[in-house]
Amino acid sequence: xxxxxxxxxxxxxxxxxxxxxxxxxxxxxxxxxxxxxxxxxxxxxxxxxxxxxxxxxxxxxxxxxxxxxxxxxxxxxxxxxxxxxxxxxxxxxxxxxxxxxxxxxxxxxxxxxxxxxxxxxxxxxxxxxxxxxxxxxxxxxxxxxxxxxxxxxxxxxxxxxxxxxxxxxxxxxxxxxxxxxxxxxxxxxxxxxxxxxxxxxxxxxxxxxxxxxxxxxxxxxxxxxxxxxxxxxxxxxxxxxxxxxxxxxxxxxxxxxxxxxxxxxxxxxxxxxxxxxxxxxxxxxxxxxxxxxxxxxxxxxxxxxxxxxxxxxxxxxxxxxxxxxxxxxxxxxxxxxxxxxxxxxxxxxxxxxxxxxxxxxxxxxxxxx
Amino acid sequence: xxxxxxxxxxxxxxxxxxxxxxxxxxxxxxxxxxxxxxxxxxxxxxxxxxxxxxxxxxxxxxxxxxxxxxxxxxxxxxxxxxxxxxxxxxxxxxxxxxxxxxxxxxxxxxxxxxxxxxxxxxxxxxxxxxxxxxxxxxxxxxxxxxxxxxxxxxxxxxxxxxxxxxxxxxxxxxxxxxxxxxxxxxxxxxxxxxxxxxxxxxxxxxxxxxxxxxxxxxxxxxxxxxxxxxxxxxxxxxxxxxxxxxxxxxxxxxxxxxxxxxxxxxxxxxxxxxxxxxxxxxxxxxxxxxxxxxxxxxxxxxxxxxxxxxxxxxxxxxxxxxxxxxxxxxxxxxxxxxxxxxxxxxxxxxxxxxxxxxxxxxxxxxxxxxxxxxxxxxxxxxxxxxxxxxxxxxxxxxxxxxxxxxxxx
Numbered sequence: 117x118x119x120x121x122x123x124x125x126x127x128x129x130x131x132x133x134x135x136x137x138x139x140x141x142x143x144x145x146x147x148x149x150x151x152x153x154x155x156x157x158x159x160x161x162x163x164x165x166x167x168x169x170x171x172x173x174x175x176x177x178x179x180x181x182x183x184x185x186x187x188x189x190x191x192x193x194x195x196x197x198x199x200x201x202x203x204x205x206x207x208x209x210x211x212x213x214x215x216x217x218x219x220x221x222x223x224x225x226x227x228x229x230x231x232x233x234x235x236x237x238x239x240x241x242x243x244x245x246x247x248x249x250x251x252x253x254x255x256x257x258x259x260x261x262x263x264x265x266x267x268x269x270x271x272x273x274x275x276x277x278x279x280x281x282x283x284x285x286x287x288x289x290x291x292x293x294x295x296x297x298x299x300x301x302x303x304x305x306x307x308x309x310x311x312x313x314x315x316x317x318x319x320x321x322x323x324x325x326x327x328x329x330x331x332x333x334x335x336x337x338x339x340x341x342x343x344x345x346x347x348x349x350x351x352x353x354x355x356x357x358x359x360x361x362x363x364x365x366x367x368x369x370x371x372x373x374x375x376x377x378x379x380x381x382x383x384x385x386x387x388x389x390x391x392x393x394x395x396x397x398x399x400x401x402x403x404x405x406x407x408x409x410x411x412x413x414x415x416x417x418x419x420x421x422x423x424x425x426x427x428x429x430x431x432x433x434x435x436x437x438x439x440x441x442x443x444x445x446x447x448x449x450x451x452x453x454x455x456x457x458x459x460x461x462x463x464x465x466x467x468x469x470x471x472x473x474x475x476x477x478x479x480x481x482x483x484x485x
Numbered sequence: 486x487x488x489x490x491x492x493x494x495x496x497x498x499x500x501x502x503x504x505x506x507x508x509x510x511x512x513x514x515x516x517x518x519x520x521x522x523x524x525x526x527x528x529x530x531x532x533x534x535x536x537x538x539x540x541x542x543x544x545x546x547x548x549x550x551x552x553x554x555x556x557x558x559x560x561x562x563x564x565x566x567x568x569x570x571x572x573x574x575x576x577x578x579x580x581x582x583x584x585x586x587x588x589x590x591x592x593x594x595x596x597x598x599x600x601x602x603x604x605x606x607x608x609x610x611x612x613x614x615x616x617x618x619x620x621x622x623x624x625x626x627x628x629x630x631x632x633x634x635x636x637x638x639x640x641x642x643x644x645x646x647x648x649x650x651x652x653x654x655x656x657x658x659x660x661x662x663x664x665x666x667x668x669x670x671x672x673x674x675x676x677x678x679x680x681x682x683x684x685x686x687x688x689x690x691x692x693x694x695x696x697x698x699x700x701x702x703x704x705x706x707x708x709x710x711x712x713x714x715x716x717x718x719x720x721x722x723x724x725x726x727x728x729x730x731x732x733x734x735x736x737x738x739x740x741x742x743x744x745x746x747x748x749x750x751x752x753x754x755x756x757x758x759x760x761x762x763x764x765x766x767x768x769x770x771x772x773x774x775x776x777x778x779x780x781x782x783x784x785x786x787x788x789x790x791x792x793x794x795x796x797x798x799x800x801x802x803x804x805x806x807x808x809x810x811x812x813x814x815x816x817x818x819x820x821x822x823x824x825x826x827x828x829x830x831x832x833x834x835x836x837x838x839x840x841x842x843x844x845x846x847x848x849x850x851x852x853x854x855x856x857x858x859x860x861x862x863x864x865x866x867x868x869x870x871x872x873x874x875x876x877x878x879x880x881x882x883x884x885x886x887x888x889x890x891x892x893x894x
Contacts, residue, residue: 118563119488120809121816186487252782297780356780379885394893399882406885407806407826414805415798418489431779435798438783477783 126187133194141198148325149468154202159237162206169233177233185420188485189365196369200472201325207483208277212240212286214484215302215355221346239281243273243331244288244481253480254296258289269336275479279314279329283307300352302344311336322471357433362483364416364440367476371444374451374469375405382454401450408443415439441476448473495564502568506575514576517707518859532583533614562811566753573757577863578707587655589617592668592684595743596726618659620650620713621670628876631679637671642722646671646715656711657696665689674731682737684726693718704862747871748824749810752831755867759800759835762842762860796838803831822884829877832868839864
């Protein structure tokens with residue numbers, strides 16, 4: 117039956133994570149953007165919210181909580197409200213852990229989950245995006261080739277979060293470039309693997325606090341047990357949906373922050389003797405921002421709900437992501453606009469949010485629910 | 486708990502309404518559009534009979550649901566928006582032409598006493614087809630509905646109404662062609678502004694009420710849109726809905742509050758039309774073996790794929806906002822903000838969706854051989870009536886800024 121109400125538990129999670137984001141993450145955002153680094157004690161504090169260990173089964177040292185995409189979307193939104201880069205950093209290990217959790221062989225779970233159920237932050241990551249202008253997740257160029265008792269990976273990836281700090285990276289590669297979704301699998305690549313080169317830290321327009329690198333796989337050899345899911349492989353389409361939902365939800369949080377910031381500013385800022393919020397041109401921009409935050413959120417929730425019901429969320433998550441890339445850009449752009457000249461200065465957060473928002477069109481994999 | 490699935494019984498009704506839309510509405514759609522002032526009597530009679538027999542709600546007949554709720558009270562508004570979408574997928578004009586208590590009934594429900602509800606609404610469950618209508622807009626006032634100049638003056642046992650109303654949906658059918666009624670907004674005290682505006686029930690064929698014009702419109706042509714003149718129109722004293730007392734609260738505010746309930750329905754109307762256009766284009770592309778590649782990077786889509794998917798997600802967004810607004814009503818939550826969001830989004834999105842559909846279909850989209858061009862014309866009104874795009878944005882802005890209508894106008 118149609119229902120838009122969160123469970124009590126979800127409300128509590130939203131309120132808790134939301135307060136944390138507002139009080140702890142938000143104040144750290146601008147300094148992190150300027151310096152390009154995030155205080156490690158903040159990351160440790162976020163880890164204590166249990167967002168990596170929660171879904172890991174108890175036999176591997178986790179909390180054994182049931183994973184819910186809707187709840188994951190709620191958490192992602194609140195963290196994104198704080199700061200997308202800091203959120204992505206803190207949640208990066210999930211990019212490695214969750215696919216194995218969901219689709220790995222028991223051997224892979226045994227080996228790769230326990231290390232991330234630790235009380236202190238341990239970086240891990242996933243490499244999906246490739247450095248070509250026409251990158252398409254359904255036409256992966258990175259290759260996986262069977263060679264005797266090994267698998268040989270080749271290709272280049274970009275925008276790999278925390279690549280330089282992770283001891284394990286999940287690399288998405290295709291046995292067959294033209295096979296679309298069905299050809300792509302995920303491979304556990306350990307830092308020590310031969311043929312793996314971690315590039316220098318990337319410099320991007322936004323998401324600056326998040327350390328991302330290019331990685332190169334030059335006949336990188338891994339064992340056949342590196343292929344997540346063994347002979348079954350992964351459900352790549354589902355993982356893409358889970359990543360898109362997370363990304364959209366996180367962006368909604370940032371967009372909501374941008375709307376609120378612009379709204380509060382417009383009520384205070386005076387021009388022609390009145391608050392600028394009383395002028396229709398500004399008021400209508402704010403109204404559009406509020407509407408689009410809500411609309412984008414509902415699109416993400418619908419896809420999340422389908423995931424929770426083990427339904428195919430490919431279309432809905434894909435459409436939600438395309439919608440969000442546009443909507444969140446417009447919302448953050450409007451926030452800069454409402455603040456006028458002051459919005460352009462690297463003091464108010466709005467210009468940072470605009471720079472972050474433009475990344476949604478380029479990046480497919482930043483987080484996962 | 487977050488859930489986007491319809492109850493099975495509601496889903497089943499939607500299926501039934503789809504059949505009505507496909508088998509009863511679509512076949513006469515073009516003909517009704519071409520012959521604007523010709524009444525589709527057979528369709529009207531069928532819809533009337535169906536609604537009396539079964540426990541179904543048609544259109545915005547909230548009066549009917551008060552008497553025969555199709556489901557428990559919980560999901561009534563969700564039920565209404567999804568069935569409205571389905572019927573408007575069929576034909577929005579024909580949907581509006583269906584005999585029911587309409588906005589007139591909504592006004593009675595919002596502002597009438599229990600006795601008035603019984604007296605005025607009972608008729609919609611019996612006898613021949615009837616229509617209820619609401620007359621607010623005047624030549625000089627549309628969005629600023631507090632500026633109505635139609636007057637109601639007490640004279641002995643009667644109210645005497647004088648004024649001109651325009652753009653009254655189903656006005657002709659309600660005022661002259663059935664045993665229906667028109668709810669007329671008039672002021673008992675111009676100096677009191679809003680507080681002086683009251684709703685009055687004027688029975689069909691009351692002397693002094695006359696339909697002077699039935700409009701020729703861009704779309705929704707199967708629905709009659711009437712200009713009504715009230716010239717010393719005398720109605721009984723007890724035809725004022727609610728209290729005659731000029732006070733700060735009540736009356737005007739009550740009826741304005743009905744818009745919180747009707748806006749999601751109008752949004753649903755738009756969504757039905759938008760979906761008709763979308764489904765047509767999708768089916769057409771499929772026949773032409775044009776693929777829609779969901780999952781491919783947006784940059785790599787063809788222009789056509791990209792446009793279509795944009796139309797599709799805009800419609801989804803509008804629908805989710807509409808369902809939320811309806812769900813809030815079902816939960817007894819104040820939904821002024823959310824109803825305006827739904828209407829603002831749906832009105833604009835569907836205007837663009839239907840315009841884009843004509844564009845994508847090229848010369849075929851422009852031709853009156855196909856219904857696509859009609860849907861563009863039918864869609865446009867949803868961004869205008871029951872609160873324009875601009876008014877709804879204003880309402881949203883006031884709510885999010887916590888400004889009164891005096892502070893932001």
